[in-house]
Amino acid sequence: MxxxxxxxxxxxxxxxxxxxxxxxxxxxxxxxxxxxxxxxxxxxxxxxxxxxxxxxxxxxxxxxxxxxxxxxxxxxxxxxxxxxxxxxxxxxxxxVNECVKALREMAEALMKCGPSTMLAGRNVEQIRRSETSHPLRAVAGQR
The missing domain is CATH 1.10.10.10 (Winged helix-like DNA-binding domain superfamily/Winged helix DNA-binding domain)
Known part of the structure; x- marks a missing residue:
């Protein structure tokens, strides 16, 4: 688990x-x-x-x-x-700020290397707007 x-x-x-x-x-x-x-x-x-x-x-x-x-x-x-x-x-x-920075760096790296148009039937823009189901993205968006 x-x-x-x-x-x-x-x-x-x-x-x-x-x-x-x-x-x-x-x-x-x-x-x-x-x-x-x-x-x-x-x-x-x-x-x-x-x-x-x-x-x-x-x-x-x-x-x-x-x-x-x-x-x-x-x-x-x-x-x-x-x-x-x-x-x-x-x-x-x-x-805590240093750890959050580490998470932001990982989120950015994952976003750069991720798919360019589709992921599980949704486009990347839809996923970027969905902060509740994708917590890493929410962290990366707190700039």
């Missing part, structure tokens, strides 16, 4: 983030989780559970992935919070 996050499949988000930021799936998976809950601090232990793998990563592995993401993203894209029990991470407004 495909999980939809803000109108976009988790797999497409991962692909956009991998391509735009030049990272592996394990880094993009963290971005997907943080993008799903912008501005919300997610504890490290909860990130491990949410990554939904057969063998959840250790706290150290998640911290290493976050460190790597900090190096490749804009300054202040990731917020860190700590309490007595654990540390957590959140995507700041800067980070």
């Amino acid at each position: 495909t999980r939809i996050i803000h109108g976009i499949s988790r797999e497409l988000l991962r692909a956009a983030f991998c391509d735009y930021f030049g990272v592996a799936d394990e880094h993009a998976d963290i971005l997907v989780l943080l993008y799903e809950r912008p501005g919300t601090m997610i504890l490290t232990r909860d990130l491990a559970k949410l990554l939904n793998s057969h063998r959840p990563p250790t706290k150290g592995a998640i911290q290493e992935r976050i460190r790597f993401l900090r190096e490749i993203m804009e300054a202040e894209s990731l917020d860190t919070g700590e309490d007595d029990e654990s540390s957590g991470y959140a995507l700041s407004d800067i980070g």
Whole structure:
């Protein structure tokens, strides 16, 4: 079952983030989780559970992935919070904007490489006007 996050499949988000930021799936998976809950601090232990793998990563592995993401993203894209029990991470407004830019770039690339006249019995102009059934197009149109 495909999980939809803000109108976009988790797999497409991962692909956009991998391509735009030049990272592996394990880094993009963290971005997907943080993008799903912008501005919300997610504890490290909860990130491990949410990554939904057969063998959840250790706290150290998640911290290493976050460190790597900090190096490749804009300054202040990731917020860190700590309490007595654990540390957590959140995507700041800067980070959300950077992720949206990645999605726009993918949408543009898909539109450039797409069919020039017909798609599933409708012409491309009809599809471009249909923002509710094509969320990527809606994102690309927010310029």
